[in-house]
Amino acid sequence: MTLAEIKEGNVAEIKKLSGGRGLIEKIQGFGLFVGSKVRLERKAPFRGPLLVEDMENDARIMIGRGMAAKVEVEVLESKKSR
């Protein structure tokens, strides 16, 4: 499953980053590494970006769906979205 596919409110752990070195570096630059835990806060309307909480840094990042599709995750906690 990828970050683009999980539901709002779900907490997931990053399992793999793909998409070439440039993209991986870019994603890692924002603190998202294999093993990082993230919570999907919101999906923007009209297939816009995702608002993701990086739980280790207590930081929020906006990431486009195309890029999020390169982030493989495993859902740890599925909550109903607020």
Added chain:
Amino acid sequence: MNRKNPGEIVIALAGQPNCGKSTILNAVAGFRVNTGNFAGTTVSFTETRVHFEGQTFRLIDLPGTYSISSHDPAEKVARDFLLSGQADVVINVVDSSLLSRSLEFTLQLLEMNVPMVIALNMFDDAQKKGIEIDTRKLQELTGAEAYPVVAVRGIGIPELFRAVLKLTRSGFHPVPPVYDRDVEEDIQKLQENYPESLKKSLPIDPRFVIIRLLEMDEEFARKAEEIDPDFARLAVETRRRSAELHNWPEENVFSSHRHAIVLNLFEQVARVHPRSRVGLEERLDRFLSNPIGGFLGVMILFLLMFSAVFGLGNLISGILYGPLAAAGKALGGSFSGITLMIVSGLYQGLVAGAGIVLPYLVPLLLMMAILEDTGLLPRIAFMVDGVLHRFGLHGKSVVPLILGYGCSVPALMATRSLEHPRDRIRTLLIIPFIACSARTVIILALAGKYLGAAATTLIYLGNLAVALGVCFLLSRSGAEADPGIIMDVPRLRIPPMRILLKKIWLRLYEFLAFAWIVIIISSLVLEFFSFVGINRIINGALAPLSSGVLRLPPEIGITLFLGIFRKELTLIMLAQALGTADISTLLSHTQILVLVVFTVLYIPCIATLSTLWKEGGWKLAAGSALLNTAVAIIVAGTIAWTAALL
């Protein structure tokens, strides 16, 4: 870059985007740097000289980078500078509220073995977030002195400079990160095989080069391949084996090792206390990132901004109008001939700047600064990115586009927050199509008066459609793959007034020093034209366009020409050119519509063109003028001829 003066200490400010490097520079240097609560404002270097306790420092603000790979052009610029040894000391500026993430870069700097001091900026934000940082422990584990700093308030800056001074005298003893045993063995093995030839051509710490090779750094890999292919191959093999051993992709096996060290370091130097209360900021934030609340919030915000800008603008220009008009009259009475021409030219230019642009520009700049520094901008970008994407634009383009309804000049300046050149050029080209306040006056005075409210609204919507349509076509022409958006959404915060005022002053100064001078010169040219009676020649030259394509009376030619200098001149001179105040006696409704559409779309005004020139070069300015004129001729010509043939 200037050469180094003897006795001067060169400091490079290095850190991740949005960590506050420019704010530190601002805190010491005064009115020189542009910053924003928006990732990636510093595109090239800024350098400033500062005197502190009898010592001169040259501060170099490197572009914000997430890592020191050679992949990204900005990262390469920063790395090349750091490796060149030009900096005596590096201040690693760290966003303390994002300590763990920032340490990734800090460790890479340590591996470069450059003398370094850590500035734990936004220390107050970290405290608010419940992050308690043990600076002494951080110092012990990295070898670099670390100081709490709150750059926006100037806290901790003197201590930082004293530490730099101390470091230049005492020398630097870094504690570089030690990796897992198998990684260290790999490094050890490569170090034993490190060729002398490589040492000679790359005067950098071999351990650093080896780490870069293990990290798949393209530039160092190329260099190694050139000088010693056997060694390059050994490095590749080592990396592959390590990737297999850990079952990680080759691309990030090394950065994953470093990440593990960072997590460990973070645990040792910081303690995180869970936050208990949900503050007002956070509640507002939740509301804004909710689809319905977000759009509502964005709408209300823009409405407030618009009314503030236009309300304030009207108020200021109203106050200025009386005295300016009186002064104009007095001038007209006391000069004649050529002197009158020059005086009135200068005066008109001054008035255009002071009476028309400034009243709207100042409130616009204030709104813009507030949007940037509060962190509202990324939230707006979040809401509209999806929609703008269809037209080949980025969520980040929304603010410049909206500012364009006020005045194109600050709108063009606002595109600086777009880091991707392609997005920036596209946005720069679209802004001149948007009906700014000067053109809004024309729409209201002509279409509003003679064609009615419905037609006026249609013209507005049509204008937006044309702008987005052009954008859509531009995006089709570029075959480049879209990398998609990824950006920080900083916490909402209330920016200190001092910082806002500095920022406004800086941007205002740019306008005063550049665009206003162009306006004054063009106004002089204008007076000269009417003085020597060039009007008729211009009307004749423009006749193929005005009467041929647009089916308007040829007398309109001069007003269109004048509109290039200042858009509202088309309106002001129209009555004079046609010899009547009631335009509808000479122009049909279709002709008025054609005139309005053409005026709104054709060549941007001189101030816009000069700003375009400054922001994107003369080619872009010329291209924009051509594009606008072509679109104006096509759209207005089509309306004129369709009406004539029906």
